[in-house]
Amino acid sequence: MTRKSKSEIGKSSLSKSLLVWYDRARRDLPWRAAPGERPDPYAVWLSEIMLQQTTVAAVKAYYEKFLALWPRVDDLAAASLEQVLQAWAGLGYYSRARNLHACAQRVVVEHGGVFPPRESELRRLPGVGPYTAGAIAAIAFDQPAPVVDGNVERVVARLLALETPLPAAKKEIFAFVADILPHDRPGDFAQAMMDLGATVCAPRAPGCLICPLARFCAARGGDPRDFPKKPPKKARPFRRGAAFVLRRADGAVLARRRPERGLLGGMTEFFGSDWREGRAEDWPEKRGRERAPCATANWRLAGEIDHVFTHFALRLAVFVAAAPADFSAPEGGFWLAADDLRAAAFPSVMRKVEACALKAWDLPAPAKPA
C-alpha cells in the first residue's frame, strides 16, 4: 500500500466530503440526469450554453422550449438561424444563439450528429470555451476534466483565501481543481462544486455553518466575503437615442434586422437613430423626428424607455405614427404582421419599445410569449 502525504489525504477528504454533501443536497434541475444515470450530451450542451452568465431561473423556460422545438441536435441543425434567434429572444448574449446554431451544424456535419467526448475536441466547437468544454466532458461523458466557472472560482478563492485578484487567480484555481479532482466521479464533482457555490458558498451570504467544506476553508478565520478579490468596476456610460414605430392600418409594424455581428446581432428591431453618448437630461429632439423612416408621417412622442446593457445604459425616445397609405417599406425594412409580433426576434429592449407604442395607441399589451 502506497503511503499518502498529508496534503493528499486532505484533498481526498475534501472531495469526499463534497460528494457526500452533494448526494444529499444536489439541486434537481431539468437538464440533470437522475443519480447514477448518464445525461444526454445534447441536453448538457444546450443547458451549458444557456447557463453562460445567465441564472438558472432564467434558463429553465428557454431550455424546455428549445428541447420541445428541437429534441435532438439534428433538429436544431436543420432549423434556420432566424428560428433559433426567435426562440432565444429575451435571453440575451445573442452570439450564443448564433454559435449554438453553428455548433449544431458542425456536430451533424463533422461528427455524425454525435458530440465528441473529449474536452480537446469539444473546445474547437463554436461557443464552447474552456469552461463549457470541461463541463460537457465531465457531466455528459464522465471525463476527469477540471470545471471552473464563477461558482468554483469563488469556492476555491475562499478555500485558499487567495489574495491574487481575478482574473489573474484563474490559473491557480484551475490547478487546485485539477489536483483535487476525484477520478471516480468527475461529473458529480463538477456539479457539486457549482451547487455548493450557488447554494452555500454564496457571494453575499455564505452559509459557513452548514458548509461541508468549512473545516478545509482558509477564509473562515475572517470574512469569506472578502474573497475572491476583484478589480474595481468601470463606470457605465449613458446613451441616448430614438425609436420609431410605424403602424399600418392592418396592424403590421415596420421593422428591420440588425447586422449579424455586434450588439444584438441578427435580431429584429424598430427603425431608430444611432445611440450616442449624452446626459440623461438631454432631449434627443434633434436626433428624433428627423431620423424617422417616413418623413410624411405624423410622428408623436409616445414616451421613453430605459434599458441597461452590460457596458452602457440606454434611454430611447419612442415615436409612433400611422403609416401613410402610399408608404412602402424602405430598403432593409419589412412589415411585421400583427399576428407575427409575438414570435418576432425582438430583444428585450425592443419589447419595451413595442409596449410603449402599444400603450400610446391604447392597444392591449401582448401576452407573454409561450
Next chain:
DNA sequence: TACCCGTGGGA
C-alpha cells in the same frame, strides 16, 4: 490583456 456582449432578479 481588455473589451465587447443582455437580461432580470435580489439585496
Next chain:
DNA sequence: TTCCCAAGGGT
C-alpha cells in the same frame, strides 16, 4: 434606487 451579478466566449 442602485448595485451586484449568473454554469463565459470571442476577439
